[in-house]
Amino acid sequence: MHALDNNALVAVIGAGAMGAGIAQVAAQAGHPVKLYDNRPGAAAQAIDAIDRQLGRLVEKGKLDAAARSAIVARLQPLEAIEALADARLVIEAIVENLEVKRGLLRQLEALCAADCLLASNTSSLSITSLAAGLHHPERVIGMHFFNPAPLMALVEIVSGLASDPALAQCLYATASAWGKQPVHARSTPGFIVNRVARPFYAESLRLLQEGAADCATLDALMRDAGGFRMGAFELTDLIGHDINYAVTCSVFDAYYGDFRFQPSLIQKELVEAGRLGRKSGRGFYDYAAGAERPSAAELDSAAEIATCVLEGDLGVAQPLVQRLKDAGVAVIERAGSGLLRVGDAVLALSDGRLASQRAGEDGLRNLVLFDLAEDYTQAARIAIACSADTTPAARDQAVALLRRAGLRVSLLADLPGLAVLRSVAMLANEAAEAVLHGVGSAADIDLAMRAGVNYPRGPLAWADAIGVGAVLRTLDNLQRAYGEERYRPSLLLRRRHAEGRRLHD
Structure with a gap:
């Protein structure tokens, strides 16, 4: 189904930050837009704020004055909800309350034409529940923008149990025409991103x-x-x-x-x-005037490192070897199970086991585990954790080697999976569950996480880069370490690993 024509009237209900932002997006795309809020004067104030914001873009040379005037001219404030009866699309962005939104949708169904699309910007409420009780629940679709709507690319197009797939596709095409990156999602708690x-x-x-x-x-x-x-x-x-x-x-x-x-x-x-x-003014950090922001803890070493030994392949961390070579470290390569040896220290990429556990199970003394990096050629910092028997001298040798590669080194307590690896493995696991449950496609879920929350990679593509087997092994080890269902691997990960397939295949 095609996108709405630019001449189609769009109405937005709710003149808060989200509603005003959505109204601005629709007006910038060329639609006439009516903005309504039940607070007297709120809609007009929101349009004035949009005008000032666009004025700042004109001052910076990012928008010309004529375009600013045209956008603002397409925005009309309303003082009565009945004045939006001729809208082709109504997007509600009011308080996140199921009964309040349901009441509004019932009012809109009676007020608007039968072919008017009713969209909710809810971030967490069930579209199925919102549409329940309407005579035509098929016309209700989620259209979840992210704040600030004029800047954030993602729009989740959310279908409830009764939503018409053709109407969902129309809103998908419309969001795309508005310059957004839409994804389809099924109405389950949190949709995709949350x-x-x-x-x-x-x-x-x-x-x-x-x-x-x-x-x-x-x-x-x-x-x-x-x-x-x-x-x-x-x-x-x-x-x-x-x-x-x-x-x-x-x-x-x-x-x-x-x-x-x-x-x-x-x-x-x-x-x-x-x-x-x-x-x-305060959360994890203090934002009071003059408050000093704490710095990350780092290790340094005076050890002199000129040579290391690579045993086997480091897998996703293999680019670290070239980085060491580029820094002038002589790397002696021989067969093995994916280890770096320097002095008395043995370095290995974490696999989700405790360093002390892995040292005992694999017969490795002075074991220093290092964390996952999104790009080992560009990373500025790396985490390490040491087994209980790692001597201060061996730790210093490991730190010195990583410092030669240009990495700042932060020591973590010996906890399974370190920081980045366990976080990425769990993100990939939840994304895999969402695919398994039909919430969205692998492509849409990865796009949602990149465009909606600015992740450097989609979690499923990241898992493919690490290796589905490596992610599964990390999760299995985390689950064994904690003994909790929290870390149970998705059946999709197990299936794809058994099939020898990637998550994006």
Whole structure:
């Protein structure tokens, strides 16, 4: 089905940040737009704010004055909801309350023409539930934008049980015509992004709770090794802990207490203390004027390293070998099981086991595990963990080798999977579950995570790069270490590994 014609009237209900942003997107795409809010004067104020925002773009040379005037001219504030009866598409962006939204949709069904599409910008409520009780539930589709709507590319097109696939396709094409990157999703708790993203926060919170390292170090590892734009602690401070914690609780409850989505007691305590992040002035970090931002912990070494031994292939970490060679380290290569030896130290990429456990099981002394990096040729930092028998001298030799490669080194407590590996494995696992349950395609889920939350790679593509078997092995080891269902591998991972196939095949 084709996108809505540019002449089609779009109505947006709710003149808050999201509603105003959606109205701006539709107007910039050429549609006449009516904006309504039940607060007197709110719609007009929102349009004035849009005008000022566009004015700043004109001042920066990113928009010409005529285009600004044309966009604003297409925006009309309404004081009565009845004035949007001629809309071809109505997008509601009101309070996230099921009964309030249901009441609005019933009102719109009676008010608007039979061919008017009714879209909800809900981020967490069931489209099936929202449409239930309407005479024509097939016309209700989720159209979930991300904040700020004019800047964020992703739009989740969410179909409930009764949603008409042709209408969903129309909204998909419309979002694409508006310059967005739409994905199809089935109406399940959290849709794609709010479901698949939960481990990104949860694993860092758990590492903090278990004393792996401080917030600044864990955030730096997710940025400098994982390639994420922000670490979990700075990101939740930005989102607001009240919002992030509420979403986690909502998803946890919606999945009947599945421990994959278990909320964090640390975050709960922040909410109870009113430390909500940037908006309250304090969260994991202090945002008061003059407050000093803590630095990530780093190790240094005075050991002189000129040579190391590579035994076998390091798999996804193999580019680290070339980086060492480029730094002038002589690498002696021989057969083996994927280890680097330098002095008394043995280095290996984590596989989800504790360093001490792996040292005992594999008969390795002075074992130093290193973490996953999104790109070993570009990473600025790496995490390590040491087995209990690793001597200070051996640790220094391992640190010196990694420093020769130009990597800053942060030490974590001996916890399974380190920081980046366990987070990526869990993101891939949840994405695989979403594919298995028909929430979205592998391509759409990866696109959603890149365009919606700016991940450096889609989690399924990342798992393919690491190797499905390696991800499965990491999750199995995490589950054995913790004895919890939280880390149970998705059946899709097991199936694809058994078939010798990738997740994107």
